[in-house]
Amino acid sequence: MDARELAPQLLNKLVVHDDPSGHRLAARIVEVEAYAGSEDAGSHSYRGPTRRNATMFGPAGHLYVYFTYGMHWCMNVVAGGELAATAVLLRAGAPVAGIETMRSRRPAARRNRDLCSGPARLAQAVSTRVGLGAGKGDLHPWRYYVPGDPNVSRGPVGVVQRMRP
DNA sequence: CTTTGGATCGTCT
């Protein structure tokens, strides 16, 4: 399965997490971004397997979670192709269940729409071209989102917008 | 509402 094929299929799917205290948290995915492994300079797996991205080279369906900026975590769904190492980053979601618990984990969120409207925000609330080295202002072409959803993260003006098929 | 700068550390060269 190619990441670009999988990405739009993940929209409107639910990310569910049962926390230790018995609360069930859920978010509906409203924004994703595909990373095409060795063909995509913005992908962590672009330069081959490393200790961190080993999960992306493993079986499809696994969750690749990484730590960045010294304080944030992000989640990817591995699309598969053990050589291709493609994956889909979950960029934003709409809170569905366990909103009170989410708020307690994210005191910085002022409104409900701030709970999951970003890659690290989603991971913190639910848990469980981009970085392009060359060129300035390059836009990642493989971002998909649910049109009009208030939880979609604020991208830079001019981001290539791909509508849901 | 928009802009700006600081926080903070694992991973790779």
Added chain:
DNA sequence: GACGATCCAAAGG
């Protein structure tokens, strides 16, 4: 030793 698939508070219009 440098940098990053980011977030947030503060300050200015």
